Amino acid sequence: MKMPTNGVAKDIRHFAGSLLVFFLVVLILFYLTKYQIPSDNAQIVNTLIGMIAASIAMVIASITGRNPDDLDAAKKKISNLEMKIDMLVQSKDMLEGMLIKVQDDTIDRLLLNKANVIVKKMNLKYFTLDEFSSPDIPFSGINMDRGFLQKLDNAREIAGIPFKINSGYRTQEHHNAIYKKLGKEPTKSAHLIGKAADIHCTDSKSRFVIISALLDANISRIGISSTFIHCDIAEKGKSQQVIWTY
Numbered sequence: 001m002k003m004p005t006n007g008v009a010k011d012i013r014h015f016a017g018s019l020l021v022f023f024l025v026v027l028i029l030f031y032l033t034k035y036q037i038p039s040d041n042a043q044i045v046n047t048l049i050g051m052i053a054a055s056i057a058m059v060i061a062s063i064t065g066r067n068p069d070d071l072d073a074a075k076k077k078i079s080n081l082e083m084k085i086d087m088l089v090q091s092k093d094m095l096e097g098m099l100i101k102v103q104d105d106t107i108d109r110l111l112l113n114k115a116n117v118i119v120k121k122m123n124l125k126y127f128t129l130d131e132f133s134s135p136d137i138p139f140s141g142i143n144m145d146r147g148f149l150q151k152l153d154n155a156r157e158i159a160g161i162p163f164k165i166n167s168g169y170r171t172q173e174h175h176n177a178i179y180k181k182l183g184k185e186p187t188k189s190a191h192l193i194g195k196a197a198d199i200h201c202t203d204s205k206s207r208f209v210i211i212s213a214l215l216d217a218n219i220s221r222i223g224i225s226s227t228f229i230h231c232d233i234a235e236k237g238k239s240q241q242v243i244w245t246y
Helices: 007-034 039-063 068-122 146-159 172-182 204-216
Strands: 165-167 196-200 221-224 228-232 242-245
Touching: 146 196, 146 204, 146 228, 204 221, 204 228
Parallel strands: 221 242
Antiparallel strands: 165 196, 196 228, 221 228
16 A cells, blocks of 8 residues: 655654554553562663653644644744734834824924914014913913013013013913912912013112013003012902012
8 A cells, every 4th residue: 555645644654653652651651550660770761751751742742633843833923923013012102102293393383383473463572472481381472462462572672671581371280380389379360361471680770670661561560579570461350550579
């Protein structure tokens, strides 16, 4: 009888050889349970048992129709797939980060363009809206009251010296943070509605010039600190034509 020459013959040989080894293992185990091994041959027997035990997994795989080479190939394929999945996840995270950055940059450019349009319409000579932005939100200076900015621009013209803005519009979060740092409870402020500004000032001469210019520009609510001058046009109901100190 002629044996098949294709892969079937190889599988038959694997199966027959594995089956033979399996029966051999069973026979050895039966022998070990029935007879005592001489001490002189114990080392040899232990070595043989170790060799057989090492190959038992392959024997069982062959008997059950599983090729050990196929198992190794499957494990390698799974490992490669896991690596590809990790790479895809990393790529996804990177693309999401790039998309968020593009969105943020686009929003910033749109806000900047809007701010530039507002400045041109208001014809501000000495200020940009970004000078009045709350530190926690870029370009939030667009929330400043236009009437207040026009008066402040006029005051700068009258003063003839630079006005460095320490604080303009504030978000509620930034406003709360300022008062928390001072250890005080937040108060209602014209900064929150874009109708106030703090101008940096540390010397008496500049302080006199700035306050005089603010009053001439019809800004009559003024607070004086050792490092800045606060000015605002508060809502109705608050005292006008007042000057206070911090």
